[in-house]
Amino acid sequence: MKNLLRSVTVGRPRSLREPGLFHKVSLIAVFAWVGLGADGLSSSCYGPEETFRALGANPHLAVFVALASAVTIAAICLSYSQIIALFPSGGGGYLVASKLLGPTAGVVSGSALLIDYVLTITISVASGADALFSFLPPAWAQWKLPFAFAGIAGLTLLNLRGVRESVLLWVPVFFVFVGTHAFALLYAFVSHAAGFGDVARATVQEVRTVSQEAGWFGLFAILLKAYSMGAGTYTGIEAVSNGLPILREPRVRTGRRTMAYMGVSLALTVSGLLFAYLLYRVEPVEGKTLNAVLFEKIAAGWGGAGPVFVAVTLASEAALLLVAAQAGFLDGPRVLASMALDRWFPTRFASLSDRFVTQNGVLLMSGAALAMLLVTGGSVGLLVVLYAINVFITFTLSQLGMVVHWWRERAVEPRWRRRLAVNGFGLVLTSFILCSLTVVKFGEGGWVTLLVTALLAAAAFGIRRHYRGVAAQLTRLDAALADAPPAGPAAPASAPDPQGRTAVVLVNGFNGLGLHTVLHVPRLFGDTFDNFVFLSVGAVDAGNFKGVAELDALRAHTAAGAERYAAWARARGYGAATFTAIGHDVARELLALAATARKEFPRSVFFAGQLQFAEETRLNRLLHNHTAADLQRRFFAAGLPFVVLPIRVADTPDPGPAAGAAAPA
Numbered sequence: 010m011k012n013l014l015r016s017v018t019v020g021r022p023r024s025l026r027e028p029g030l031f032h033k034v035s036l037i038a039v040f041a042w043v044g045l046g047a048d049g050l051s052s053s054c055y056g057p058e059e060t061f062r063a064l065g066a067n068p069h070l071a072v073f074v075a076l077a078s079a080v081t082i083a084a085i086c087l088s089y090s091q092i093i094a095l096f097p098s099g100g101g102g103y104l105v106a107s108k109l110l111g112p113t114a115g116v117v118s119g120s121a122l123l124i125d126y127v128l129t130i131t132i133s134v135a136s137g138a139d140a141l142f143s144f145l146p147p148a149w150a151q152w153k154l155p156f157a158f159a160g161i162a163g164l165t166l167l168n169l170r171g172v173r174e175s176v177l178l179w180v181p182v183f184f185v186f187v188g189t190h191a192f193a194l195l196y197a198f199v200s201h202a203a204g205f206g207d208v209a210r211a212t213v214q215e216v217r218t219v220s221q222e223a224g225w226f227g228l229f230a231i232l233l234k235a236y237s238m239g240a241g242t243y244t245g246i247e248a249v250s251n252g253l254p255i256l257r258e259p260r261v262r263t264g265r266r267t268m269a270y271m272g273v274s275l276a277l278t279v280s281g282l283l284f285a286y287l288l289y290r291v292e293p294v295e296g297k298t299l300n301a302v303l304f305e306k307i308a309a310g311w312g313g314a315g316p317v318f319v320a321v322t323l324a325s326e327a328a329l330l331l332v333a334a335q336a337g338f339l340d341g342p343r344v345l346a347s348m349a350l351d352r353w354f355p356t357r358f359a360s361l362s363d364r365f366v367t368q369n370g371v372l373l374m375s376g377a378a379l380a381m382l383l384v385t386g387g388s389v390g391l392l393v394v395l396y397a398i399n400v401f402i403t404f405t406l407s408q409l410g411m412v413v414h415w416w417r418e419r420a421v422e423p424r425w426r427r428r429l430a431v432n433g434f435g436l437v438l439t440s441f442i443l444c445s446l447t448v449v450k451f452g453e454g455g456w457v458t459l460l461v462t463a464l465l466a467a468a469a470f471g472i473r474r475h476y477r478g479v480a481a482q483l484t485r486l487d488a489a490l491a492d493a494p495p496a497g498p499a500a501p502a503s504a505p506d507p508q509g510r511t512a513v514v515l516v517n518g519f520n521g522l523g524l525h526t527v528l529h530v531p532r533l534f535g536d537t538f539d540n541f542v543f544l545s546v547g548a549v550d551a552g553n554f555k556g557v558a559e560l561d562a563l564r565a566h567t568a569a570g571a572e573r574y575a576a577w578a579r580a581r582g583y584g585a586a587t588f589t590a591i592g593h594d595v596a597r598e599l600l601a602l603a604a605t606a607r608k609e610f611p612r613s614v615f616f617a618g619q620l621q622f623a624e625e626t627r628l629n630r631l632l633h634n635h636t637a638a639d640l641q642r643r644f645f646a647a648g649l650p651f652v653v654l655p656i657r658v659a660d661t662p663d664p665g666p667a668a669g670a671a672a673p674a
Contacts, residue, residue, distance in 0.1 A: 039270075041249070041256050041263065041264075041267040042183075042267050042270040042271060042274075043180050043183045043332065046245065046248075046249065046267060046270060046271030046274070046275075047183060047245070047329055047332040047333045047335060047336070048129060048133070048245030048248050048333040048335070048336030048337075049242070049243070049245030049246055049248070049271050049275045050186075050187075050245070050271065050274050050275050050278060050329070050333075051133060051136075051245070051326075051329045051330045051332065051333035052242045052243075052245060052275075052279075052333070053190075053242070053275065053278040053279050053282055054136055054137075054140055054298070054300060054326045054329070054330055055132070055136045055139075055298075055389055055393065056239040056242035056279060057239060057242075057279055057282040057283050057286070057299070057300075058298060058299040058300065059238040059239055059390070059393050060074050060078075060235045060236070060238055060239035060283065061235075061283065061286050061291075061299060062238070062293060062299075063234050063235040063238040063239075064231065064235045067215055067219055067231060068286070068287060069208065069211045069212040069214075069215040069287060070212070070215060070216070070219070070228075070231060070232055070235065071235070071283045071284075071286065071287060072208070072212045072283075072284070072287070073232055074232060074235050074236050074239065074283065075279070075280040075283040075284060076280070077232075077236055078236075078239065078242060078276070078279050078280060078283075079276040079279070079280045081243060081438060081442070082242075082243060082246070082272055082275055082276045082279070083272065083276065084431075084434055084435050084438050085243055085246050085404065085435060085438075085439070086246060086268050086269070086271070086272035087431050087435070088407075088408055088411065088431055088432050088434075088435035089246060089247065089249065089250045089268060089407075090265050090268050090269075091411060091428055091431060091432060092105055092250050092407060092411060093249070093250050093261055093264040093265055093268065094261055094265070095411070095414070096108075096250070097260050097261045097264075101122065101247065101250055101340070101343070101344060101347070102118040102119070102121075102122050102247055102403035102404070102406060102407045103115055103116075103118050103119035103122060103344050103347055103348060103403075104347065105118075105250075105406075105407045105410050105411070106118035106119075106403075106406040106407060106410050107119075107351070108410070109410030109411065109413055109414050110406060110409065110410045110413065112351075114406050114410070115351075116348070116353055116466055116469045116470065116473075117402065117406065117462075117466050118402065118403045118406045118407070119344055119347070119348050119353070119469075120462050120465040120466040120469060121399040121400070121402040121403050121462050122247070122340075122341075122344050122399070122400070122403050123341060123344055123345060123465065124399050124458060124461055124462050124465065125396070125399040125400045125403070126336065126337040126340055126341030126344070126374060127337065127341065127374060127377040127378050127381060128381065128392060128395055128396045128399070128458075129245070129333065129334065129336050129337040129341075129396075130161065130164075130334040130337035130338065130341075130374060130375075130378035131161075131378045131381040131382050131385070131392055132389060132392040132393065132396055133330045133331065133333040133334040133337070134157045134160045134161055134164075134330065134331060134334050134378070134382070135157050135382065135385075135387040135388070135389050135392060136330050136389050137157075137160065137326070137327040137328070137329075137330030137331050138153045138154070138156050138157045138160070138327070138387060139153070139298055139389055140298055140300070140301070140323050140324075140326040140327040140330065141156070141323065141324065141327035142156075142296075143296070143297045143298050143301035143323055144301065144319060144320055144323050147296055150296065153387065154382070154386065154387050157382055157387050158379065158382065160331055160334075161334070161375060161378050161379055161382065162375075162379075163331075164331060164334050164335070164338060164375075165338075165371060165372070165375040168335070168338040168339070168371045169368060169371055182325060182328040182329060182332065183329060183332060185321065185325040185328075186322075186325040186326060186328070186329040187274065189318070189321060189322040189325055190278060190322065190325075193285075193303075193304060193307050193308075193318075193322065194277075194278070194281040194282070194285055196307060197285045197288055197289065197303075197307055198281075198284070198285075198288075201288040201289070204288050205288075208284070208287050208288065211287075216228065219231065233445055233449065234449055236442075236445075237397070237442070237445055237446050237449045237450065238393065239279075242275070242279055243397075243400070243401075243404075245271070245275075245333065245336055246268075246271065246272070246275075247400060247403060247404065247407075248336040248339070248340050249264055249267050249268050249271060250264065250268075282300065282303070285303055285307075286299060286303060289303055289306045289307065291303050291306065298323075300323070300326065301319070301323055304318070304319045304322050304323065305319055334378075337374055337378065338371055338374060338375075341370065341374040342358070342369075342370025342371050342373075342374060343370075345358045345370040345373065345374075346358055346359040346370055347359075348469065351473075352472070352473050352476040352477070353469040353470075353472060353473050354469060354472060355472065355631055355632050356632070357369050358370050358373070391454060394450050394453045394454045394455060395454055395455065395457060395458045396458075397446055397450075398443070398446050398447060398450060398455050398458050398459065399458055399462060401439055401442050401443040401446060402443060402462070404435075404439040404442075404443070405436065405439045405440045405443050408432050408433075408435040408436035408439055408440075409436055409440075411428075411432035411435075411436075412429060412432050412433050412436050415428050415429040415432065416429065447459075472632060475632060476632065479620075484521075504584060505539075505540040505542070505583075505584025505585060505586050505610070506539055506540060506584055507609055507610055507611075508611075508612065509538075509539030509540050509584065509610075509612065510537060510538045510539050510540070510612050510613075511538060511539065511540040511541070511542055511606075511610040511612060511613040511614070512530050512534075512537075512538040512540070512541050512542070512613070512614060512616055513542045513543075513544060513603065513606050513607075513610070513613045513614065513615045513616065514526060514527055514530065514541065514542070514543055514544070514574070514615075514616045514617070515544050515545075515599055515615065515616065515617040515637075515640065516543055516544070516545050516570070516571065516574055517545065517546075517548075518545070518566075518567075518570045519569075519570040519571075519573040519574065522618055522620070522656055523574065523618065524574075524577070525618065525656050526616065526617065526618030526654055526656065527541070527574060527577065527578075529616075529618070529654045529656075530616055530654075533654075538583070538614075539583065539584060540583060540584040540585065540586070540610060541574070541575070541578035541583045541584070541585050542585070542586045542587070542588065542606050542610060542613065543571045543574040543575055543578075543585070543586075543587045543588070544571075544587075544588050544589070544599055544602045544603060544606060545567050545568075545570060545571040545587070545588075545589045546567065546589070546590050546591065546592060546595045546598040546599050546602070547563040547564060547566065547567035547589070547590075547591035547592075548591075548592075548595050560591065563591050564589075564591050567589045567590075567591060568587070568589045571587035571588075571589050572587055574587070575587050586606075586609075586610075588602040588605055588606050589602075590602055596639055596640055596643060599640060600640075600643055600644070600647065603615060603644065603647075603649060604647070607649060613650075614650045614651075614652060615644055615649055615650060615651045615652065616651075616652050616653075616654060617637040617640055617641075617651070617652075617653055617654070618637065618653075618654050618655075618656045619637035619638065619653050619654070619655055619656065620656055621655040621656060621657045637653045638653065641653055
């Protein structure tokens, strides 16, 4: 019953042997525009409104903010197009900062991104609820927050199913949004073309009035505040470069095309809405978004078709904002997985489910978004204050890294000046926005975002310190490798006797931990066993699930590691054999290999090593996968004898920068 329910909600497991697997889970540019670009485009549902409201009694200054927004979008998109070319396997802010500026900058950028993606999910769903309830009866407003909770829960289930399922469902909705908004803005500009002159004259007069009353500095302060309140408009741009691993080959071309689609559509929509507010003299109405007020004014003379158009348009906004939450669900777990692979976060966040999604990351992002929704009560105004600072931390670090890169490459890159100029302008722009946002929004709640980001980064450093300490202890185990035979042809030996007593050892790569496990068997049981059989499964995680070549390399590496154990056994006169596989569920694959080995060697006992710390703490249990204990339960249930051999590791302080960062089991 449990498997049936999971199959219905999440979907049937996918197999690595499925033909065209990577073709089926990757996205072409148009679908990537939906899944990744929707985050940026959907910000037009709240970004222009927050800008317009911030201008207060000076609405015509929105003309300057609209132009500044278009320039900002163009600059950031061009800058990230260069990042896509330089990092074709995924150029998210974490990777760019880590590679070009160092690990410290990388973890700060990654932590900021994780918080930002949680807020992406929260603000998108909350704003979608606002749009939907703008045309529903006011008495229904009490259901707005429960609707938002249900939206996050539904998106969680979709993302547990996998990338394409979560994107394809929203393609019609996305293009309804694009179509209705394009038509509405085009109609507004054509029907009110004569009003452009009035807008221009009113803008000039407003500039004179404000500059006379508050001075040029006061005018600049008003524009800066309005611009900063709309800064959430730019937060989705980074998603494309971070999402390259899920794009269709050739990824660079697909990524750049997606970036172009998103940049053009976002700039036209945001600036178009701000101009349309002025043409129709839109003013805030209680219980409605400014977009709702605008569309009602546009469709006022359309008879019976008007209300229908407004309802469809606002419903598409609500739906697109749910799609925008996809950026948080697609890229948040991916950033988390990348940082987990580098040991900044628990390694379990890099694991893939049987649907080849980072399930633990999806659940974490979902839980954090639900908590944020509860704390803020779904208030878009408050969420906007919390939202934009973090992404500009990542923007600034990424642009700084690219500037450093082009300067270093100036001797070998003939076009370094032009590329440095692009990223240099992006650096000046994003750093200016970051400083402005921090100053303007700090007292309004921005300090909360900075504090949470700092705490997350501190936790990451603490986790990394633990892993490095354990890695230093494991180097003592690796000393046993010096006595092992090198990789290559095994020493001549007789074939293993299927009826002989057989020790089947579960290993994970050729390392000191595995070899100590093997050495424990004759040390404890003497000459009991005639054969040694080695089972090894290569874990398919977010680090190697990138293409057929990577999986083939993992398969070969897993087989080579097991064969080195077999060579060790043959050199000591034992019969030896290996059984290997790759998969996302290591325990399940090992159980399948064990059944095969048991059938061939019926007189067998299974062994596995388990790291044993001097003090077993909750932190140890969180940061290390205690696979052996789980395997023992599964093997016992299958009627297979299973022995766990403890390999003690003492906890030590941070070994310092010279220590390696090898992954403990």
